[in-house]
Amino acid sequence: MKVEALPLEQLRERTSEKWREYPADVLPLFVAETDFPLAPAITEALERAVRIGDTGYVASRTPLAEAFAGFAERRYGWSPDSARMRSTADVSMGIVEILRRVTRPGDRVIVTTPVYPPFFDLVEEAGAVVERVPLRDTGSEWELDLDGIRTAFETGARALLLCNPHNPTGTVHSAASLESLAEIALAHGATVVSDEIHAPLVQPGTVFTPFLNVSDAARAIGYAVVSASKAFNLAGLKCALMVTASDQTARLVRGLPVEVEWRTGQFGMLAATAAFSERSDPWLDGLLTTLDDNRRLLGDLLAAHLPTARYRSPDAGYLAWIDLTDLGWGTNPSKRILREAKVALHFGPAFGVEGACHVRLNFGTSPEIITAAITRIAALDVPGA
Structure with missing residues (x-):
């Protein structure tokens, strides 16, 4: 059985880094925390x-x-x-x-x-x-x-x-x-x-x-x-x-x-x-099913809304490494995305010089939040936006 993410209003009650670093109008997909309830055990x-x-x-x-x-x-x-x-x-x-x-x-x-x-x-x-x-x-x-x-x-x-x-x-x-x-x-x-x-x-x-x-x-x-x-x-x-x-x-x-x-x-x-x-194995299996769906959803959303973005579905985890070079948003596109789209992603250059023009996106969340984030980012690529 899939593990479902908590609703956004409940997540905003959390006091951890993911939910306190930025204002409430920002969707936080940067630090490696997930938005799921704990395993029952x-x-x-x-x-x-x-x-x-x-x-x-x-x-x-x-x-x-x-x-x-x-x-x-x-x-x-x-x-x-x-x-x-x-x-x-x-x-x-x-x-x-x-x-x-x-x-x-x-x-x-x-x-x-x-x-x-x-x-x-x-x-x-x-x-x-x-x-x-x-x-x-x-x-x-x-x-x-x-x-x-x-x-x-x-x-x-x-x-x-x-x-x-x-x-x-x-x-x-x-x-x-x-x-x-x-x-x-x-x-x-x-x-x-x-x-x-x-x-x-x-x-x-x-x-x-x-x-x-x-x-x-x-x-x-x-x-x-x-x-x-x-x-x-x-x-x-x-x-x-x-x-x-x-x-x-x-x-x-x-x-x-x-x-x-x-x-x-x-x-x-x-x-x-x-x-x-x-006792936690079934929960972990459910989480993996959810993350598999999310990594595929992210690929579909990027293909539909940011087709010049380069993304390879990861073998493991809930972190997506995305190359935005062809969008022309500079060596650290996360800055513009945070400022204008109100989506917090991890800065690519922090991972080394190979991270120029890249972002890291955490998809360990709900499909709704992933969809909203990519929709906001894609709006920046619309002429005149």
């Missing part, structure tokens, strides 16, 4: 915690890792070892803490642009330096530039921060490309840290390969950081897992200061455990 877990006052520090032993291991087995055919996981506040924090320990100040870390804008800041926070190796655009899809990555490692890069599924393009990297990436990194004594926060949102028919499940090489040099926050809209509750698959990488994560784990939110742990349980 999550609501039940949080309501019970409030009822009994279960609001203390997160425990040193929780059911979260076991819940994720079961989820990974059901959804990806992967059996990670729950003993080789450790929680923290969010995926960004997990990335920084790992990078701090696999690089030295000034080391170069590869990011595959266009990419989630905080990646640039996270590398710098860890004391390293960003090295950009853009995705290759084949004309029909995006893929890792393995030759460029190899060259970067040959010239001294020490790690690669992978986004899989990729934000903003929605690309799910193939098992073959991930296997090659792992071999390249291993040959150069480098590390791969894989942000897999969008993995639960891979559409049926597309195969998601967890990096740590691709090969022995990947298990030897890789770390994954995962969370229920994007699929289940739990970002504000602060919970993620750092996952490892070898004795050496597990030892590094176990050696992190205890405060790294204590930053996990108690509500985040409870909500994520419920999200990863079998």
Whole structure:
């Protein structure tokens, strides 16, 4: 059964970033929050915690890792070892803490642009330096530039921060490309840290390969950081897992200061455990059906109202990467769209120089809001509008 978005008037009661950054006349389709009700199992877990006052520090032993291991087995055919996981506040924090320990100040870390804008800041926070190796655009899809990555490692890069599924393009990297990436990194004594926060949102028919499940090489040099926050809209509750698959990488994560784990939110742990349980599988399947309909609707609306816009339906997630170059609205068209159409989209250039003339649109909402947004934007392209 599909998961339906909440009505706009109810959404405007929310106090999160999506609904408080802009005035009420703006349709917010920028930040990666969704407009759906929580999965029932999550609501039940949080309501019970409030009822009994279960609001203390997160425990040193929780059911979260076991819940994720079961989820990974059901959804990806992967059996990670729950003993080789450790929680923290969010995926960004997990990335920084790992990078701090696999690089030295000034080391170069590869990011595959266009990419989630905080990646640039996270590398710098860890004391390293960003090295950009853009995705290759084949004309029909995006893929890792393995030759460029190899060259970067040959010239001294020490790690690669992978986004899989990729934000903003929605690309799910193939098992073959991930296997090659792992071999390249291993040959150069480098590390791969894989942000897999969008993995639960891979559409049926597309195969998601967890990096740590691709090969022995990947298990030897890789770390994954995962969370229920994007699929289940739990970002504000602060919970993620750092996952490892070898004795050496597990030892590094176990050696992190205890405060790294204590930053996990108690509500985040409870909500994520419920999200990863079998009880939430039907809700997630319904959400994927809704998002599949929405990504197709967006394609139809763009074809009908903004035919010069270039859009590829994403393999995963609810973020659309749209090239508006041919509209001639400048390198950052989101500014005009916000000012004149009252639709807030994420600024393309924030994702790297490859994002010039692009926008990122969040379609994790109702068909009515998507339709209204594209209608407003299309009106800007009418002569004299």
